[in-house]
Amino acid sequence: MPPRPRTKTATHAPPDPAAILRAPSEPDFRQERSRRSYLALLEAATELFSTRGYDAVGTPEIAERAGVAVGTFYRYFDDKHEIYLEVARRHLAEAYRATLEGLGPERFVGRARHETISETVAVLFEHVLARPQLTRSFIEMSLRDPDVAELRRALEAVSLQRLTLLISAIVPRETVPDPEATAYILYGSAMQTAYGLAGHIGDPPVDAERARRALTSFIERTLFP
Numbered sequence: 774m775p776p777r778p779r780t781k782t783a784t785h786a787p788p789d790p791a792a793i794l795r796a797p798s799e800p801d802f803r804q805e806r807s808r809r810s811y812l813a814l815l816e817a818a819t820e821l822f823s824t825r826g827y828d829a830v831g832t833p834e835i836a837e838r839a840g841v842a843v844g845t846f847y848r849y850f851d852d853k854h855e856i857y858l859e860v861a862r863r864h865l866a867e868a869y870r871a872t873l874e875g876l877g878p879e880r881f882v883g884r885a886r887h888e889t890i891s892e893t894v895a896v897l898f899e900h901v902l903a904r905p906q907l908t909r910s911f912i913e914m915s916l917r918d919p920d921v922a923e924l925r926r927a928l929e930a931v932s933l934q935r936l937t938l939l940i941s942a943i944v945p946r947e948t949v950p951d952p953e954a955t956a957y958i959l960y961g962s963a964m965q966t967a968y969g970l971a972g973h974i975g976d977p978p979v980d981a982e983r984a985r986r987a988l989t990s991f992i993e994r995t996l997f998p
Contacts, residue, residue, distance in 0.1 A: 790926070790927035790928075790930035790931045790934075791927075791931050793862070793923065793924060793927035794862060794865060794866040794869060794924070794927050794928060794931060795866070800849060810839070810841050810845055811849050813839040813840060813841065814835060814836070814839045814841065814845075814846060814849065814850070814856065815856070815859065815860060815863070816839070817835050817836075817838035817839035818830070818835045818839075818853075818856045818857065818860050819860050819864075819904075819907065820838065821834055821835060821838060822857060822860060822907055822910055823904045823906050823907040823910075824906060826906070826910050826913075827853075827857060827910055827913075827914055830853060831853065832846050832847075832852065832853050835853065835856065854918075854920075857914075857921075858920055858921065858924070860907075861911055861914075861921055861924050862924055864904075864907065864908075864911070865911070865924055865925070865927075865928045866928075867900070868897070868900050868901075868928065869928060869931060869932060869935075871896050871897075871900055872893050872896050872897045872900070873893075873931075873932055873935045873936065874935070876889070876893065876935070876939055877939075878939065878942040878943050881943045886943075886993065886996075886997060887989065887993055890989050890992050890993055891985065891986075891989040894963065894985050894988050894989050894992070895985055897963055897964075897967055898966075898967050898970060898981050898984070898985060900967075901967040901968065901970070901971050902967075902970060902971055902981065905971035905972060905973070908968065908971060908973070909968075909971065909973050911924075911925065912925075912968070912973065929960070932960055933953070933956050933957055933960055936956035936959065936960055937952045937953045937956040939956075940952040940955055940956055940996065943996070944996050944997070948996075948997075948998065949995075949996065955995065955996075959992055959995065962988065962991065962992075963988060963992075966984055966988055969984075970984055
């Protein structure tokens with residue numbers, strides 16, 4: 774039986790946000806069929822949690838959607854909570870990689886800064902809007918599940934660290950005296966806008982394209998007045 778993947782961090786040491794979002798070691802698949810089953814379970818769980826939320830999904834439904842036996846599910850995951858955490862971790866880690874991880878100071882030279890900001894905002898919106906119910910589920914679960922809350926805090930911590938370093942590198946201190954606070958405000962504005970467009974707080978008053986242009990202008994004027 775292959776070892777189950779684990780997502781939890783030891784409690785005796787302060788958790789490293791980057792390590793929490795980093796992919797854990799997958800089971801040592803001896804057959805390609807086993808690997809396909811594992812990935813099918815993750816995809817099935819993602820689809821079901823995206824459409825039904827956490828409470829309405831059970832392990833039999835996940836196994837059925839994946840096309841495997843329930844016993845196969847338990848080879849890799851203890852229960853639906855464990856697979857939910859892995860789905861959440863992968864989704865949040867991908868959001869970070871797609872939007873912030875690759876941003877470097879060289880991408881903010883001259884006219885390129887407008888395109889860079891605009892493209893990053895667009896990718897963020899696309900990521901949230903692709904599975905709006907899943908992101909809503911993560912938000913709701915983070916309010917009642919400490920493991921999901923830890924994942925969400927990890928994403929925010931890593932994102933703020935990255936933004937703070939980036940702002941410090943591309944903007945003089947006389948322009949932005951407090952890069953960390955500015956990173957916090959910009960990150961919060963971007964995420965709240967994305968969640969608003971996804972309908973988490975009702976029907977949005979503007980469409981995604983208008984919001985992208987306005988947010989791009991806001992960020993650019995904040996950093997490059």
